[in-house]
Amino acid sequence: MEQFEDPPAEDDGTNDVGELKQFVLAHTRGQRVTDHEDVLARIRTDAEGDGSWAAEWTRSARALERDGRLLDACRHYTMARFPFVDGPARQRALDDTVRTFDQWRRGDRDIERLEVDLPTGRVVAWATGMSDGVRRPVLIVSGGIVTVKEQWASTLRAIRRLGMAGIVTEMPGVGENTLPYDRDSWRMLSHLLDHVSDRADVADSYALALSFSGHLALRCALEDSRIRAVLTAGAPIDTLFTDRRWQATLPRITVDTLAHLMGKEAGSALGELPSWALSPDQLRALTIPVRYVACDRDEIIPGTDVDLLARHVRDIEILRHDDVHGAPAHAAETQLWLIRSLLRVRRVKAPVHLVIDLLYRLARRRAAAAG
Known part of the structure; x- marks a missing residue:
C-alpha cells in the first residue's frame, strides 16, 4: 500500500488527512484514477488553500479538463468532493463532477x-x-x-x-x-x-x-x-x-x-x-x-x-x-468476480461469460502472486 506523509499538527480541517488518504485508495484504484499518488503527495491539510484536499484534487482535475480528458477530470473532481460536501470547495467539486460527466456522456x-x-x-x-x-x-x-x-x-x-x-x-x-x-x-x-x-x-x-x-x-x-x-x-x-x-x-x-x-x-x-x-x-x-x-x-x-x-x-x-x-x-479481482456472479445467477451462456471467467482467474492469480 502507498505510504504518504502524515498531515501537519496544525491541520484544522474537517477530516483527518491520514484517514482521507487511507480510505480513498479503494476508490482511486477501483476507478483507475490517474496520477493519484502525485496528488496525494501534495496534500497536507483538509483546511483551505494550496496543499488542501479539495484544492489539490481540483487543480489536477482542471488540468485534465483543459486537455480534453473529461472522464479523467470527472474522476478527480469526484476525489475533491470526497468524502462528503462540507463547504463551498467540496460543493464546487461536486458541481464540477456532475458538469464534466454530463459533457462526457453527451458523446x-x-x-x-x-x-x-x-x-x-x-x-x-x-x-x-x-x-x-x-x-x-x-x-x-x-x-x-x-x-x-x-x-x-x-x-x-x-x-x-x-x-x-x-x-x-x-x-x-x-x-x-x-x-x-x-x-x-x-x-x-x-x-x-x-x-x-x-x-x-x-x-x-x-x-x-x-x-x-x-x-x-x-x-x-x-x-x-x-x-x-x-x-x-x-x-x-x-x-x-x-x-x-x-x-x-x-x-x-x-x-x-x-x-x-x-x-x-x-x-x-x-x-x-x-x-x-x-x-x-x-x-x-x-x-x-x-x-x-x-x-x-x-x-x-x-x-x-x-x-x-x-x-x-x-x-x-x-x-x-x-x-x-x-x-x-x-x-x-473483486470487480470481475461480481460480474461473473451476475452472469451466473442470470445463467448467461454467451461467450462473454467465458471471457469474464478467464479474466477473473487471471486477476486472482496476479493478486495471489502479489501477496
Whole structure:
C-alpha cells in the first residue's frame, strides 16, 4: 500500500488527512484514477488553500479538463468532493463532477439522466439501455456512503455489453440525492424501478450495491420481488448497527459521513442505527441469490456480519480477501468476480461469460502472486 506523509499538527480541517488518504485508495484504484499518488503527495491539510484536499484534487482535475480528458477530470473532481460536501470547495467539486460527466456522456446518446421526485427529496441517476424501445433486464448500481453516481461511468457501457439496462445512482444524502438517510431509505430502489417500468423489464432486476447500499438492497429485496439477486461487497448487516463497542472503533471518517447523511450530530447518529439491522429471520426470508465480497481486515464491517450471512441466507456465496474495507489491493479481482456472479445467477451462456471467467482467474492469480 502507498505510504504518504502524515498531515501537519496544525491541520484544522474537517477530516483527518491520514484517514482521507487511507480510505480513498479503494476508490482511486477501483476507478483507475490517474496520477493519484502525485496528488496525494501534495496534500497536507483538509483546511483551505494550496496543499488542501479539495484544492489539490481540483487543480489536477482542471488540468485534465483543459486537455480534453473529461472522464479523467470527472474522476478527480469526484476525489475533491470526497468524502462528503462540507463547504463551498467540496460543493464546487461536486458541481464540477456532475458538469464534466454530463459533457462526457453527451458523446453517448444512450446515457440519459433520470430524476425521481419523492415526498422527502429527489433521487438522481444515470441510465442506459432504455432508449431503443427494447425492454431489457435491469441492473441497479450504487456505491456506499462516500460514492457518487458519476464514479460508475465505465460501468454504464459495460452494462450495455451484458445486454441489460442500467441505472447507476447514489445513496440518500450523497451527491445529488436529497433524500434523508434513514431506516426506510431502501424504498428508493423500488421507486427507481417504478420510474422506468414502462421502458425496461423491471420484473427481472438485479442490484450491484456496494457497502452501505448493499444493506439497502438486501432490505429492499425482502419487500420487492422484482429484485432477483443482490451482489455486494462490505455491506453492514447487524453488528455495525447494534454493537456500541464496535461502533467505538469505527474510523472517524465513517462516523462523520454517516452523521452528515442522516442530518445528525456525530454523537447521536449511531444511537439511531439499531433498528436498521437485518435479523436472522429476515436473512432466512431472502429467497434470492446473494453474492458477497468480505475483507478479513475490514475496519468498518465486522466478521460477525459475514458469519450471519453464511449461517442464515439460503443461497449465499462469499469471496474473502485478506484486505481492508473496499479491498483496494483486490480491485480487479473483486470487480470481475461480481460480474461473473451476475452472469451466473442470470445463467448467461454467451461467450462473454467465458471471457469474464478467464479474466477473473487471471486477476486472482496476479493478486495471489502479489501477496
